[in-house]
Amino acid sequence: MPASGTHINGDQRVDAALLVSAGFVVSVLALLVFLLCWVAPVHARVTGPCSNCHTMHYSQNNSILSEWDEGGPHQALLRTDCGGCHTGTNEFGGKTPFVMSDAPEYGESGIEANATTLAGGSFYWVNQPANKAVGGEATGHNVAGLTTADSILHTPPGFDGGRAAADGSRPGGGTWPSGQQVTCAGVYGCHGTHSEAAQTSAIHGAHHGDLGGARINPGNAPAAGYRFLVGIEGYEDPNWEIRPTADAHNQYKGLNNPGGSNTSTISSLCARCHGAYHSGTGNTGTSSPWLRHPTDYDMGNASSSEYRNYGGMGNSYNPAVPLASETVTSVKNKVTFSNDTIVTCLSCHRAHGSKYYKAMRWNYAGSVNGGLCTECHSSKK
Amino acid sequence: MFKHTVRVFIGHTICLGVAAFLSGITCVHALEVNYTNSAHGNATYGVNRSDMPDAYAVGNCAHCHVQHGSVDGSAGAVHGFALFSANLVEGADITYKSTDSVCFQCHTTSNSRQQGGSVPNPDYAETFGGFSENSDQGVLEQYNPDTQLEDSYHNLDEVRIYAAQNFAWFKEYTTPCEACHNPHIARRNKAHVKDPTYTAISLPSDHGNLWGDDAGETMARYGGDYQAPFYYNSTTSYEPGGLLNSDPSKVPDYVTFCNECHGSEKAPIYSTRRERNLVMVNWSAAGDKHGARGRDGKTWLREPYATIGGKSNYVLSCVDCHEPHASPYPFLMRRSINGQPLNLNEPGLGPDKRGFQCLQCHQDDNAMGYGGVNDWARQHHGLGGDSPYSGRNNIGPSGKPLANCDCHGAFEGDIGSGKNPIRCEICHYHGSSVPNPAGEWPATVTPKNGEQKTF
Numbered sequence: 001m002p003a004s005g006t007h008i009n010g011d012q013r014v015d016a017a018l019l020v021s022a023g024f025v026v027s028v029l030a031l032l033v034f035l036l037c038w039v040a041p042v043h044a045r046v047t048g049p050c051s052n053c054h055t056m057h058y059s060q061n062n063s064i065l066s067e068w069d070e071g072g073p074h075q076a077l078l079r080t081d082c083g084g085c086h087t088g089t090n091e092f093g094g095k096t097p098f099v100m101s102d103a104p105e106y107g108e109s110g111i112e113a114n115a116t117t118l119a120g121g122s123f124y125w126v127n128q129p130a131n132k133a134v135g136g137e138a139t140g141h142n143v144a145g146l147t148t149a150d151s152i153l154h155t156p157p158g159f160d161g162g163r164a165a166a167d168g169s170r171p172g173g174g175t176w177p178s179g180q181q182v183t184c185a186g187v188y189g190c191h192g193t194h195s196e197a198a199q200t201s202a203i204h205g206a207h208h209g210d211l212g213g214a215r216i217n218p219g220n221a222p223a224a225g226y227r228f229l230v231g232i233e234g235y236e237d238p239n240w241e242i243r244p245t246a247d248a249h250n251q252y253k254g255l256n257n258p259g260g261s262n263t264s265t266i267s268s269l270c271a272r273c274h275g276a277y278h279s280g281t282g283n284t285g286t287s288s289p290w291l292r293h294p295t296d297y298d299m300g301n302a303s304s305s306e307y308r309n310y311g312g313m314g315n316s317y318n319p320a321v322p323l324a325s326e327t328v329t330s331v332k333n334k335v336t337f338s339n340d341t342i343v344t345c346l347s348c349h350r351a352h353g354s355k356y357y358k359a360m361r362w363n364y365a366g367s368v369n370g371g372l373c374t375e376c377h378s379s380k381k
Numbered sequence: 382m383f384k385h386t387v388r389v390f391i392g393h394t395i396c397l398g399v400a401a402f403l404s405g406i407t408c409v410h411a412l413e414v415n416y417t418n419s420a421h422g423n424a425t426y427g428v429n430r431s432d433m434p435d436a437y438a439v440g441n442c443a444h445c446h447v448q449h450g451s452v453d454g455s456a457g458a459v460h461g462f463a464l465f466s467a468n469l470v471e472g473a474d475i476t477y478k479s480t481d482s483v484c485f486q487c488h489t490t491s492n493s494r495q496q497g498g499s500v501p502n503p504d505y506a507e508t509f510g511g512f513s514e515n516s517d518q519g520v521l522e523q524y525n526p527d528t529q530l531e532d533s534y535h536n537l538d539e540v541r542i543y544a545a546q547n548f549a550w551f552k553e554y555t556t557p558c559e560a561c562h563n564p565h566i567a568r569r570n571k572a573h574v575k576d577p578t579y580t581a582i583s584l585p586s587d588h589g590n591l592w593g594d595d596a597g598e599t600m601a602r603y604g605g606d607y608q609a610p611f612y613y614n615s616t617t618s619y620e621p622g623g624l625l626n627s628d629p630s631k632v633p634d635y636v637t638f639c640n641e642c643h644g645s646e647k648a649p650i651y652s653t654r655r656e657r658n659l660v661m662v663n664w665s666a667a668g669d670k671h672g673a674r675g676r677d678g679k680t681w682l683r684e685p686y687a688t689i690g691g692k693s694n695y696v697l698s699c700v701d702c703h704e705p706h707a708s709p710y711p712f713l714m715r716r717s718i719n720g721q722p723l724n725l726n727e728p729g730l731g732p733d734k735r736g737f738q739c740l741q742c743h744q745d746d747n748a749m750g751y752g753g754v755n756d757w758a759r760q761h762h763g764l765g766g767d768s769p770y771s772g773r774n775n776i777g778p779s780g781k782p783l784a785n786c787d788c789h790g791a792f793e794g795d796i797g798s799g800k801n802p803i804r805c806e807i808c809h810y811h812g813s814s815v816p817n818p819a820g821e822w823p824a825t826v827t828p829k830n831g832e833q834k835t836f
Contacts, residue, residue: 133436138453157454277449282459289461289554293448348448357436368424368440369416379589380416380442380565 045210055079075200082184083146090116090242097240099352106355109320109362111244119241119250121350123147133357133366140353144181154178158274166231166263167220169194171273192222193230203228212236214329233264235328244319246333254324254342256298259286267295270345295344300337309378321375414591420569429496461554468556470537477524482556490519505700509574509621511613512717526709534707548585560585574622577633585641593633600629603696610701611720636664639699660811669836671697681744735805809836
């Protein structure tokens with residue numbers, strides 16, 4: 001209602017309406033900016049201007065900015081997709097973990113002083129031509145949008161119906177269509193829940209809710225899980241394990257229960273898609289002689305074995321061959337063979353990829369003695 | 382490994398010490414005992430399964446161990462120790478096949494899984510003794526020999542059972558081959574037959590180490606009492622490999638090795654084929670004369686054992702007479718012994734032919750210029766010394782002089798009487814003596830007026 005005695009013609013009413021609308025929009029945007037940039041938890045990993053990640057209209061002067069992904073608009077008003085943000089060159093102290101880059105430096109095992117890859121490795125080599133045990137489609141996960149599809153593996157090897165995450169969701173809902181590429185998140189992805197088809201929905205709240213450090217009893221929220229992995233526990237190295245040392249590395253969660261169905265260990269994450277390699281009757285067995293290489297098995301069970309040479313004199317933690325522990329409240333710089341020498345999938349593999357065949361951390365296939373296999377199998381050098 | 386570590390440490394210490402004071406002197410010691418120095422772990426001729434992706438280096442673990450039971454997503458059967466094939470040997474008297482032991486998948490000359498399709502491993506008689514005639518080249522083929530009168534083999538199922546009962550490291554699914562070989566350290570002795578540092582065997586009680594590669598682990602430990610047999614078809618060269626001189630330091634101490642299971646102090650070994658426990662072996666000075674026990678009289682030997690003066694005894698190596706894997710003859714007898722084929726054109730080594738084994742080293746009547754091949758009258762009658770049934774000792778089971786030849790034909794299975802031979806094994810076998818401790822005949826014959834070892 002206009003103020004008494006004030007005349008407002010039609011044009012004025014339109015202008016007023018526009019003004020009110022504009023004010024409303026500004027208010028909403030301001031609120032959104034407030035919510036996104038200020039209300040976020042103190043420990044959130046995502047910091048800085050909202051425009052670093054978001055665009056309100058995916059349009060600037062009726063066009064898109066060069067730094068935006070051309071495939072937009074994207075969900076959650078993002079200016080690009082997962083690969084768009086996480087492609088780049090890692091530096092020690094960097095704020096964004098890059099999983100794809102041009103010609104990253106890996107060294108021999110990805111932990112050397114010149115390495116520019118992180119704990120998960122890099123997808124880079126998947127797109128490179130294969131030369132024996134180096135490069136090629138078998139060097140990492142063949143993630144849709146980032147890499148070529150695998151010409152041999154059309155479903156995850158060892159897929160046995162999809163094992164449930166902590167929230168009950170299963171990859172593919174229990175079925176993996178032939179030719180379906182793995183995704184970063186979602187139904188066919190690793191991060192977030194498998195119950196959401198859209199990747200951004202699958203990790204909803206994760207970037208803003210990430211707390212870092214020890215992730216214990218994470219429940220079902222993607223933000224609470226280790227590296228946005230639903231239900232997974234672990235200690236997150238603040239530098240994503242670039243050039244890790246015995247004192248600075250991720251601490252992976254494991255349990256001495258090779259036949260178990262616990263959903264908090266890092267190996268249980270892999271088992272969701274590669275279940276036949278993890279546990280169950282006729283899969284790995286529950287004790288030596290193993291049918292397949294065990295995971296979630298504490299080498300401390302084998303007293304007086306060759307495994308006791310892990311880490312050399314003093315049994316230092318070797319980040320090139322990481323072992324998991326039952327407790328992940330902090331980083332362990334040495335092992336005691338008591339629930340802290342637990343074999344995991346990541347003891348041998350990089351989750352994203354490495355430059356080596358089958359995403360191995362070291363050049364296993366190209367080595368006569370398996371390379372760093374001898375870190376545990378010390379009598380086979 | 383501790384022993385090895387100490388050895389390497391001492392070796393390096395000596396090297397450094399010598400180097401500190403003397404320049405220009407190279408210290409040489411045995412290769413480190415590890416996988417990359419083993420036959421399987423060699424980058425050139427090591428394990429190399431033909432159906433594996435070429436990403437895998439020769440010698441790589443994956444040629445034997447499929448870590449996830451899958452290659453490129455193929456879902457095959459899974460086996461213990463993540464091996465690519467089974468160790469299913471079961472049953473006492475069988476025809477062996479490639480699924481009985483993962484080792485057989487490659488160690489065969491027929492459809493070997495190794496690149497090239499064939500891995501020859503001739504038997505001891507050929508590899509170390511030089512006798513290549515009519516030889517099965519693959520281990521699997523040797524375990525299924527063209528039967529002579531009676532073949533024999535180290536029964537793998539019985540080896541498996543025995544090893545599981547007596548050696549803690551041996552597990553339910555361990556291949557029985559591992560009782561003697563550690564595939565992660567065994568070396569390629571077939572290519573270095575004169576060098577025991579390339580030994581392929583490990584003591585069952587010390588599975589993590591090689592046996593025979595150290596100086597104290599060769600036949601030299603018997604103080605010069607070991608005389609190597611002749612190399613095949615030679616009277617001037619010796620096993621192993623045709624050495625120009627007998628050298629005990631070139632032969633692993635197979636006596637200690639074999640007696641880890643077959644020693645008289647060990648647990649009994651039941652043979653389903655023999656339907657009895659095997660005769661256990663005492664190779665000490667209180668045991669057999671073929672071992673460390675001194676001879677108690679003269680015997681008549683062939684070269685190279687005849688002309689060595691002043692020796693009271695020889696300590697034989699088990700593999701001088703026996704094959705370690707299998708044989709077309711009974712009791713794992715080698716196809717050739719002391720430089721000669723075993724059967725000398727006879728069709729086999731049946732019960733009446735056992736002497737062909739003995740005559741490789743002992744003089745039969747023919748060698749003495751007295752009678753026929755594999756006739757033994759001269760050894761047993763009228764020569765004195767170890768010739769027992771002559772003179773006053775010439776007494777038979779009836780208590781009367783042996784003029785009636787009543788020993789001959791008196792034993793079950795004998796082929797006749799008169800001068801027909803008595804089977805050697807009636808009186809001569811590991812642990813045998815007269816009077817026989819078991820009390821059976823010829824216990825009444827006391828040619829030396831007391832116990833006399835007859836083997």
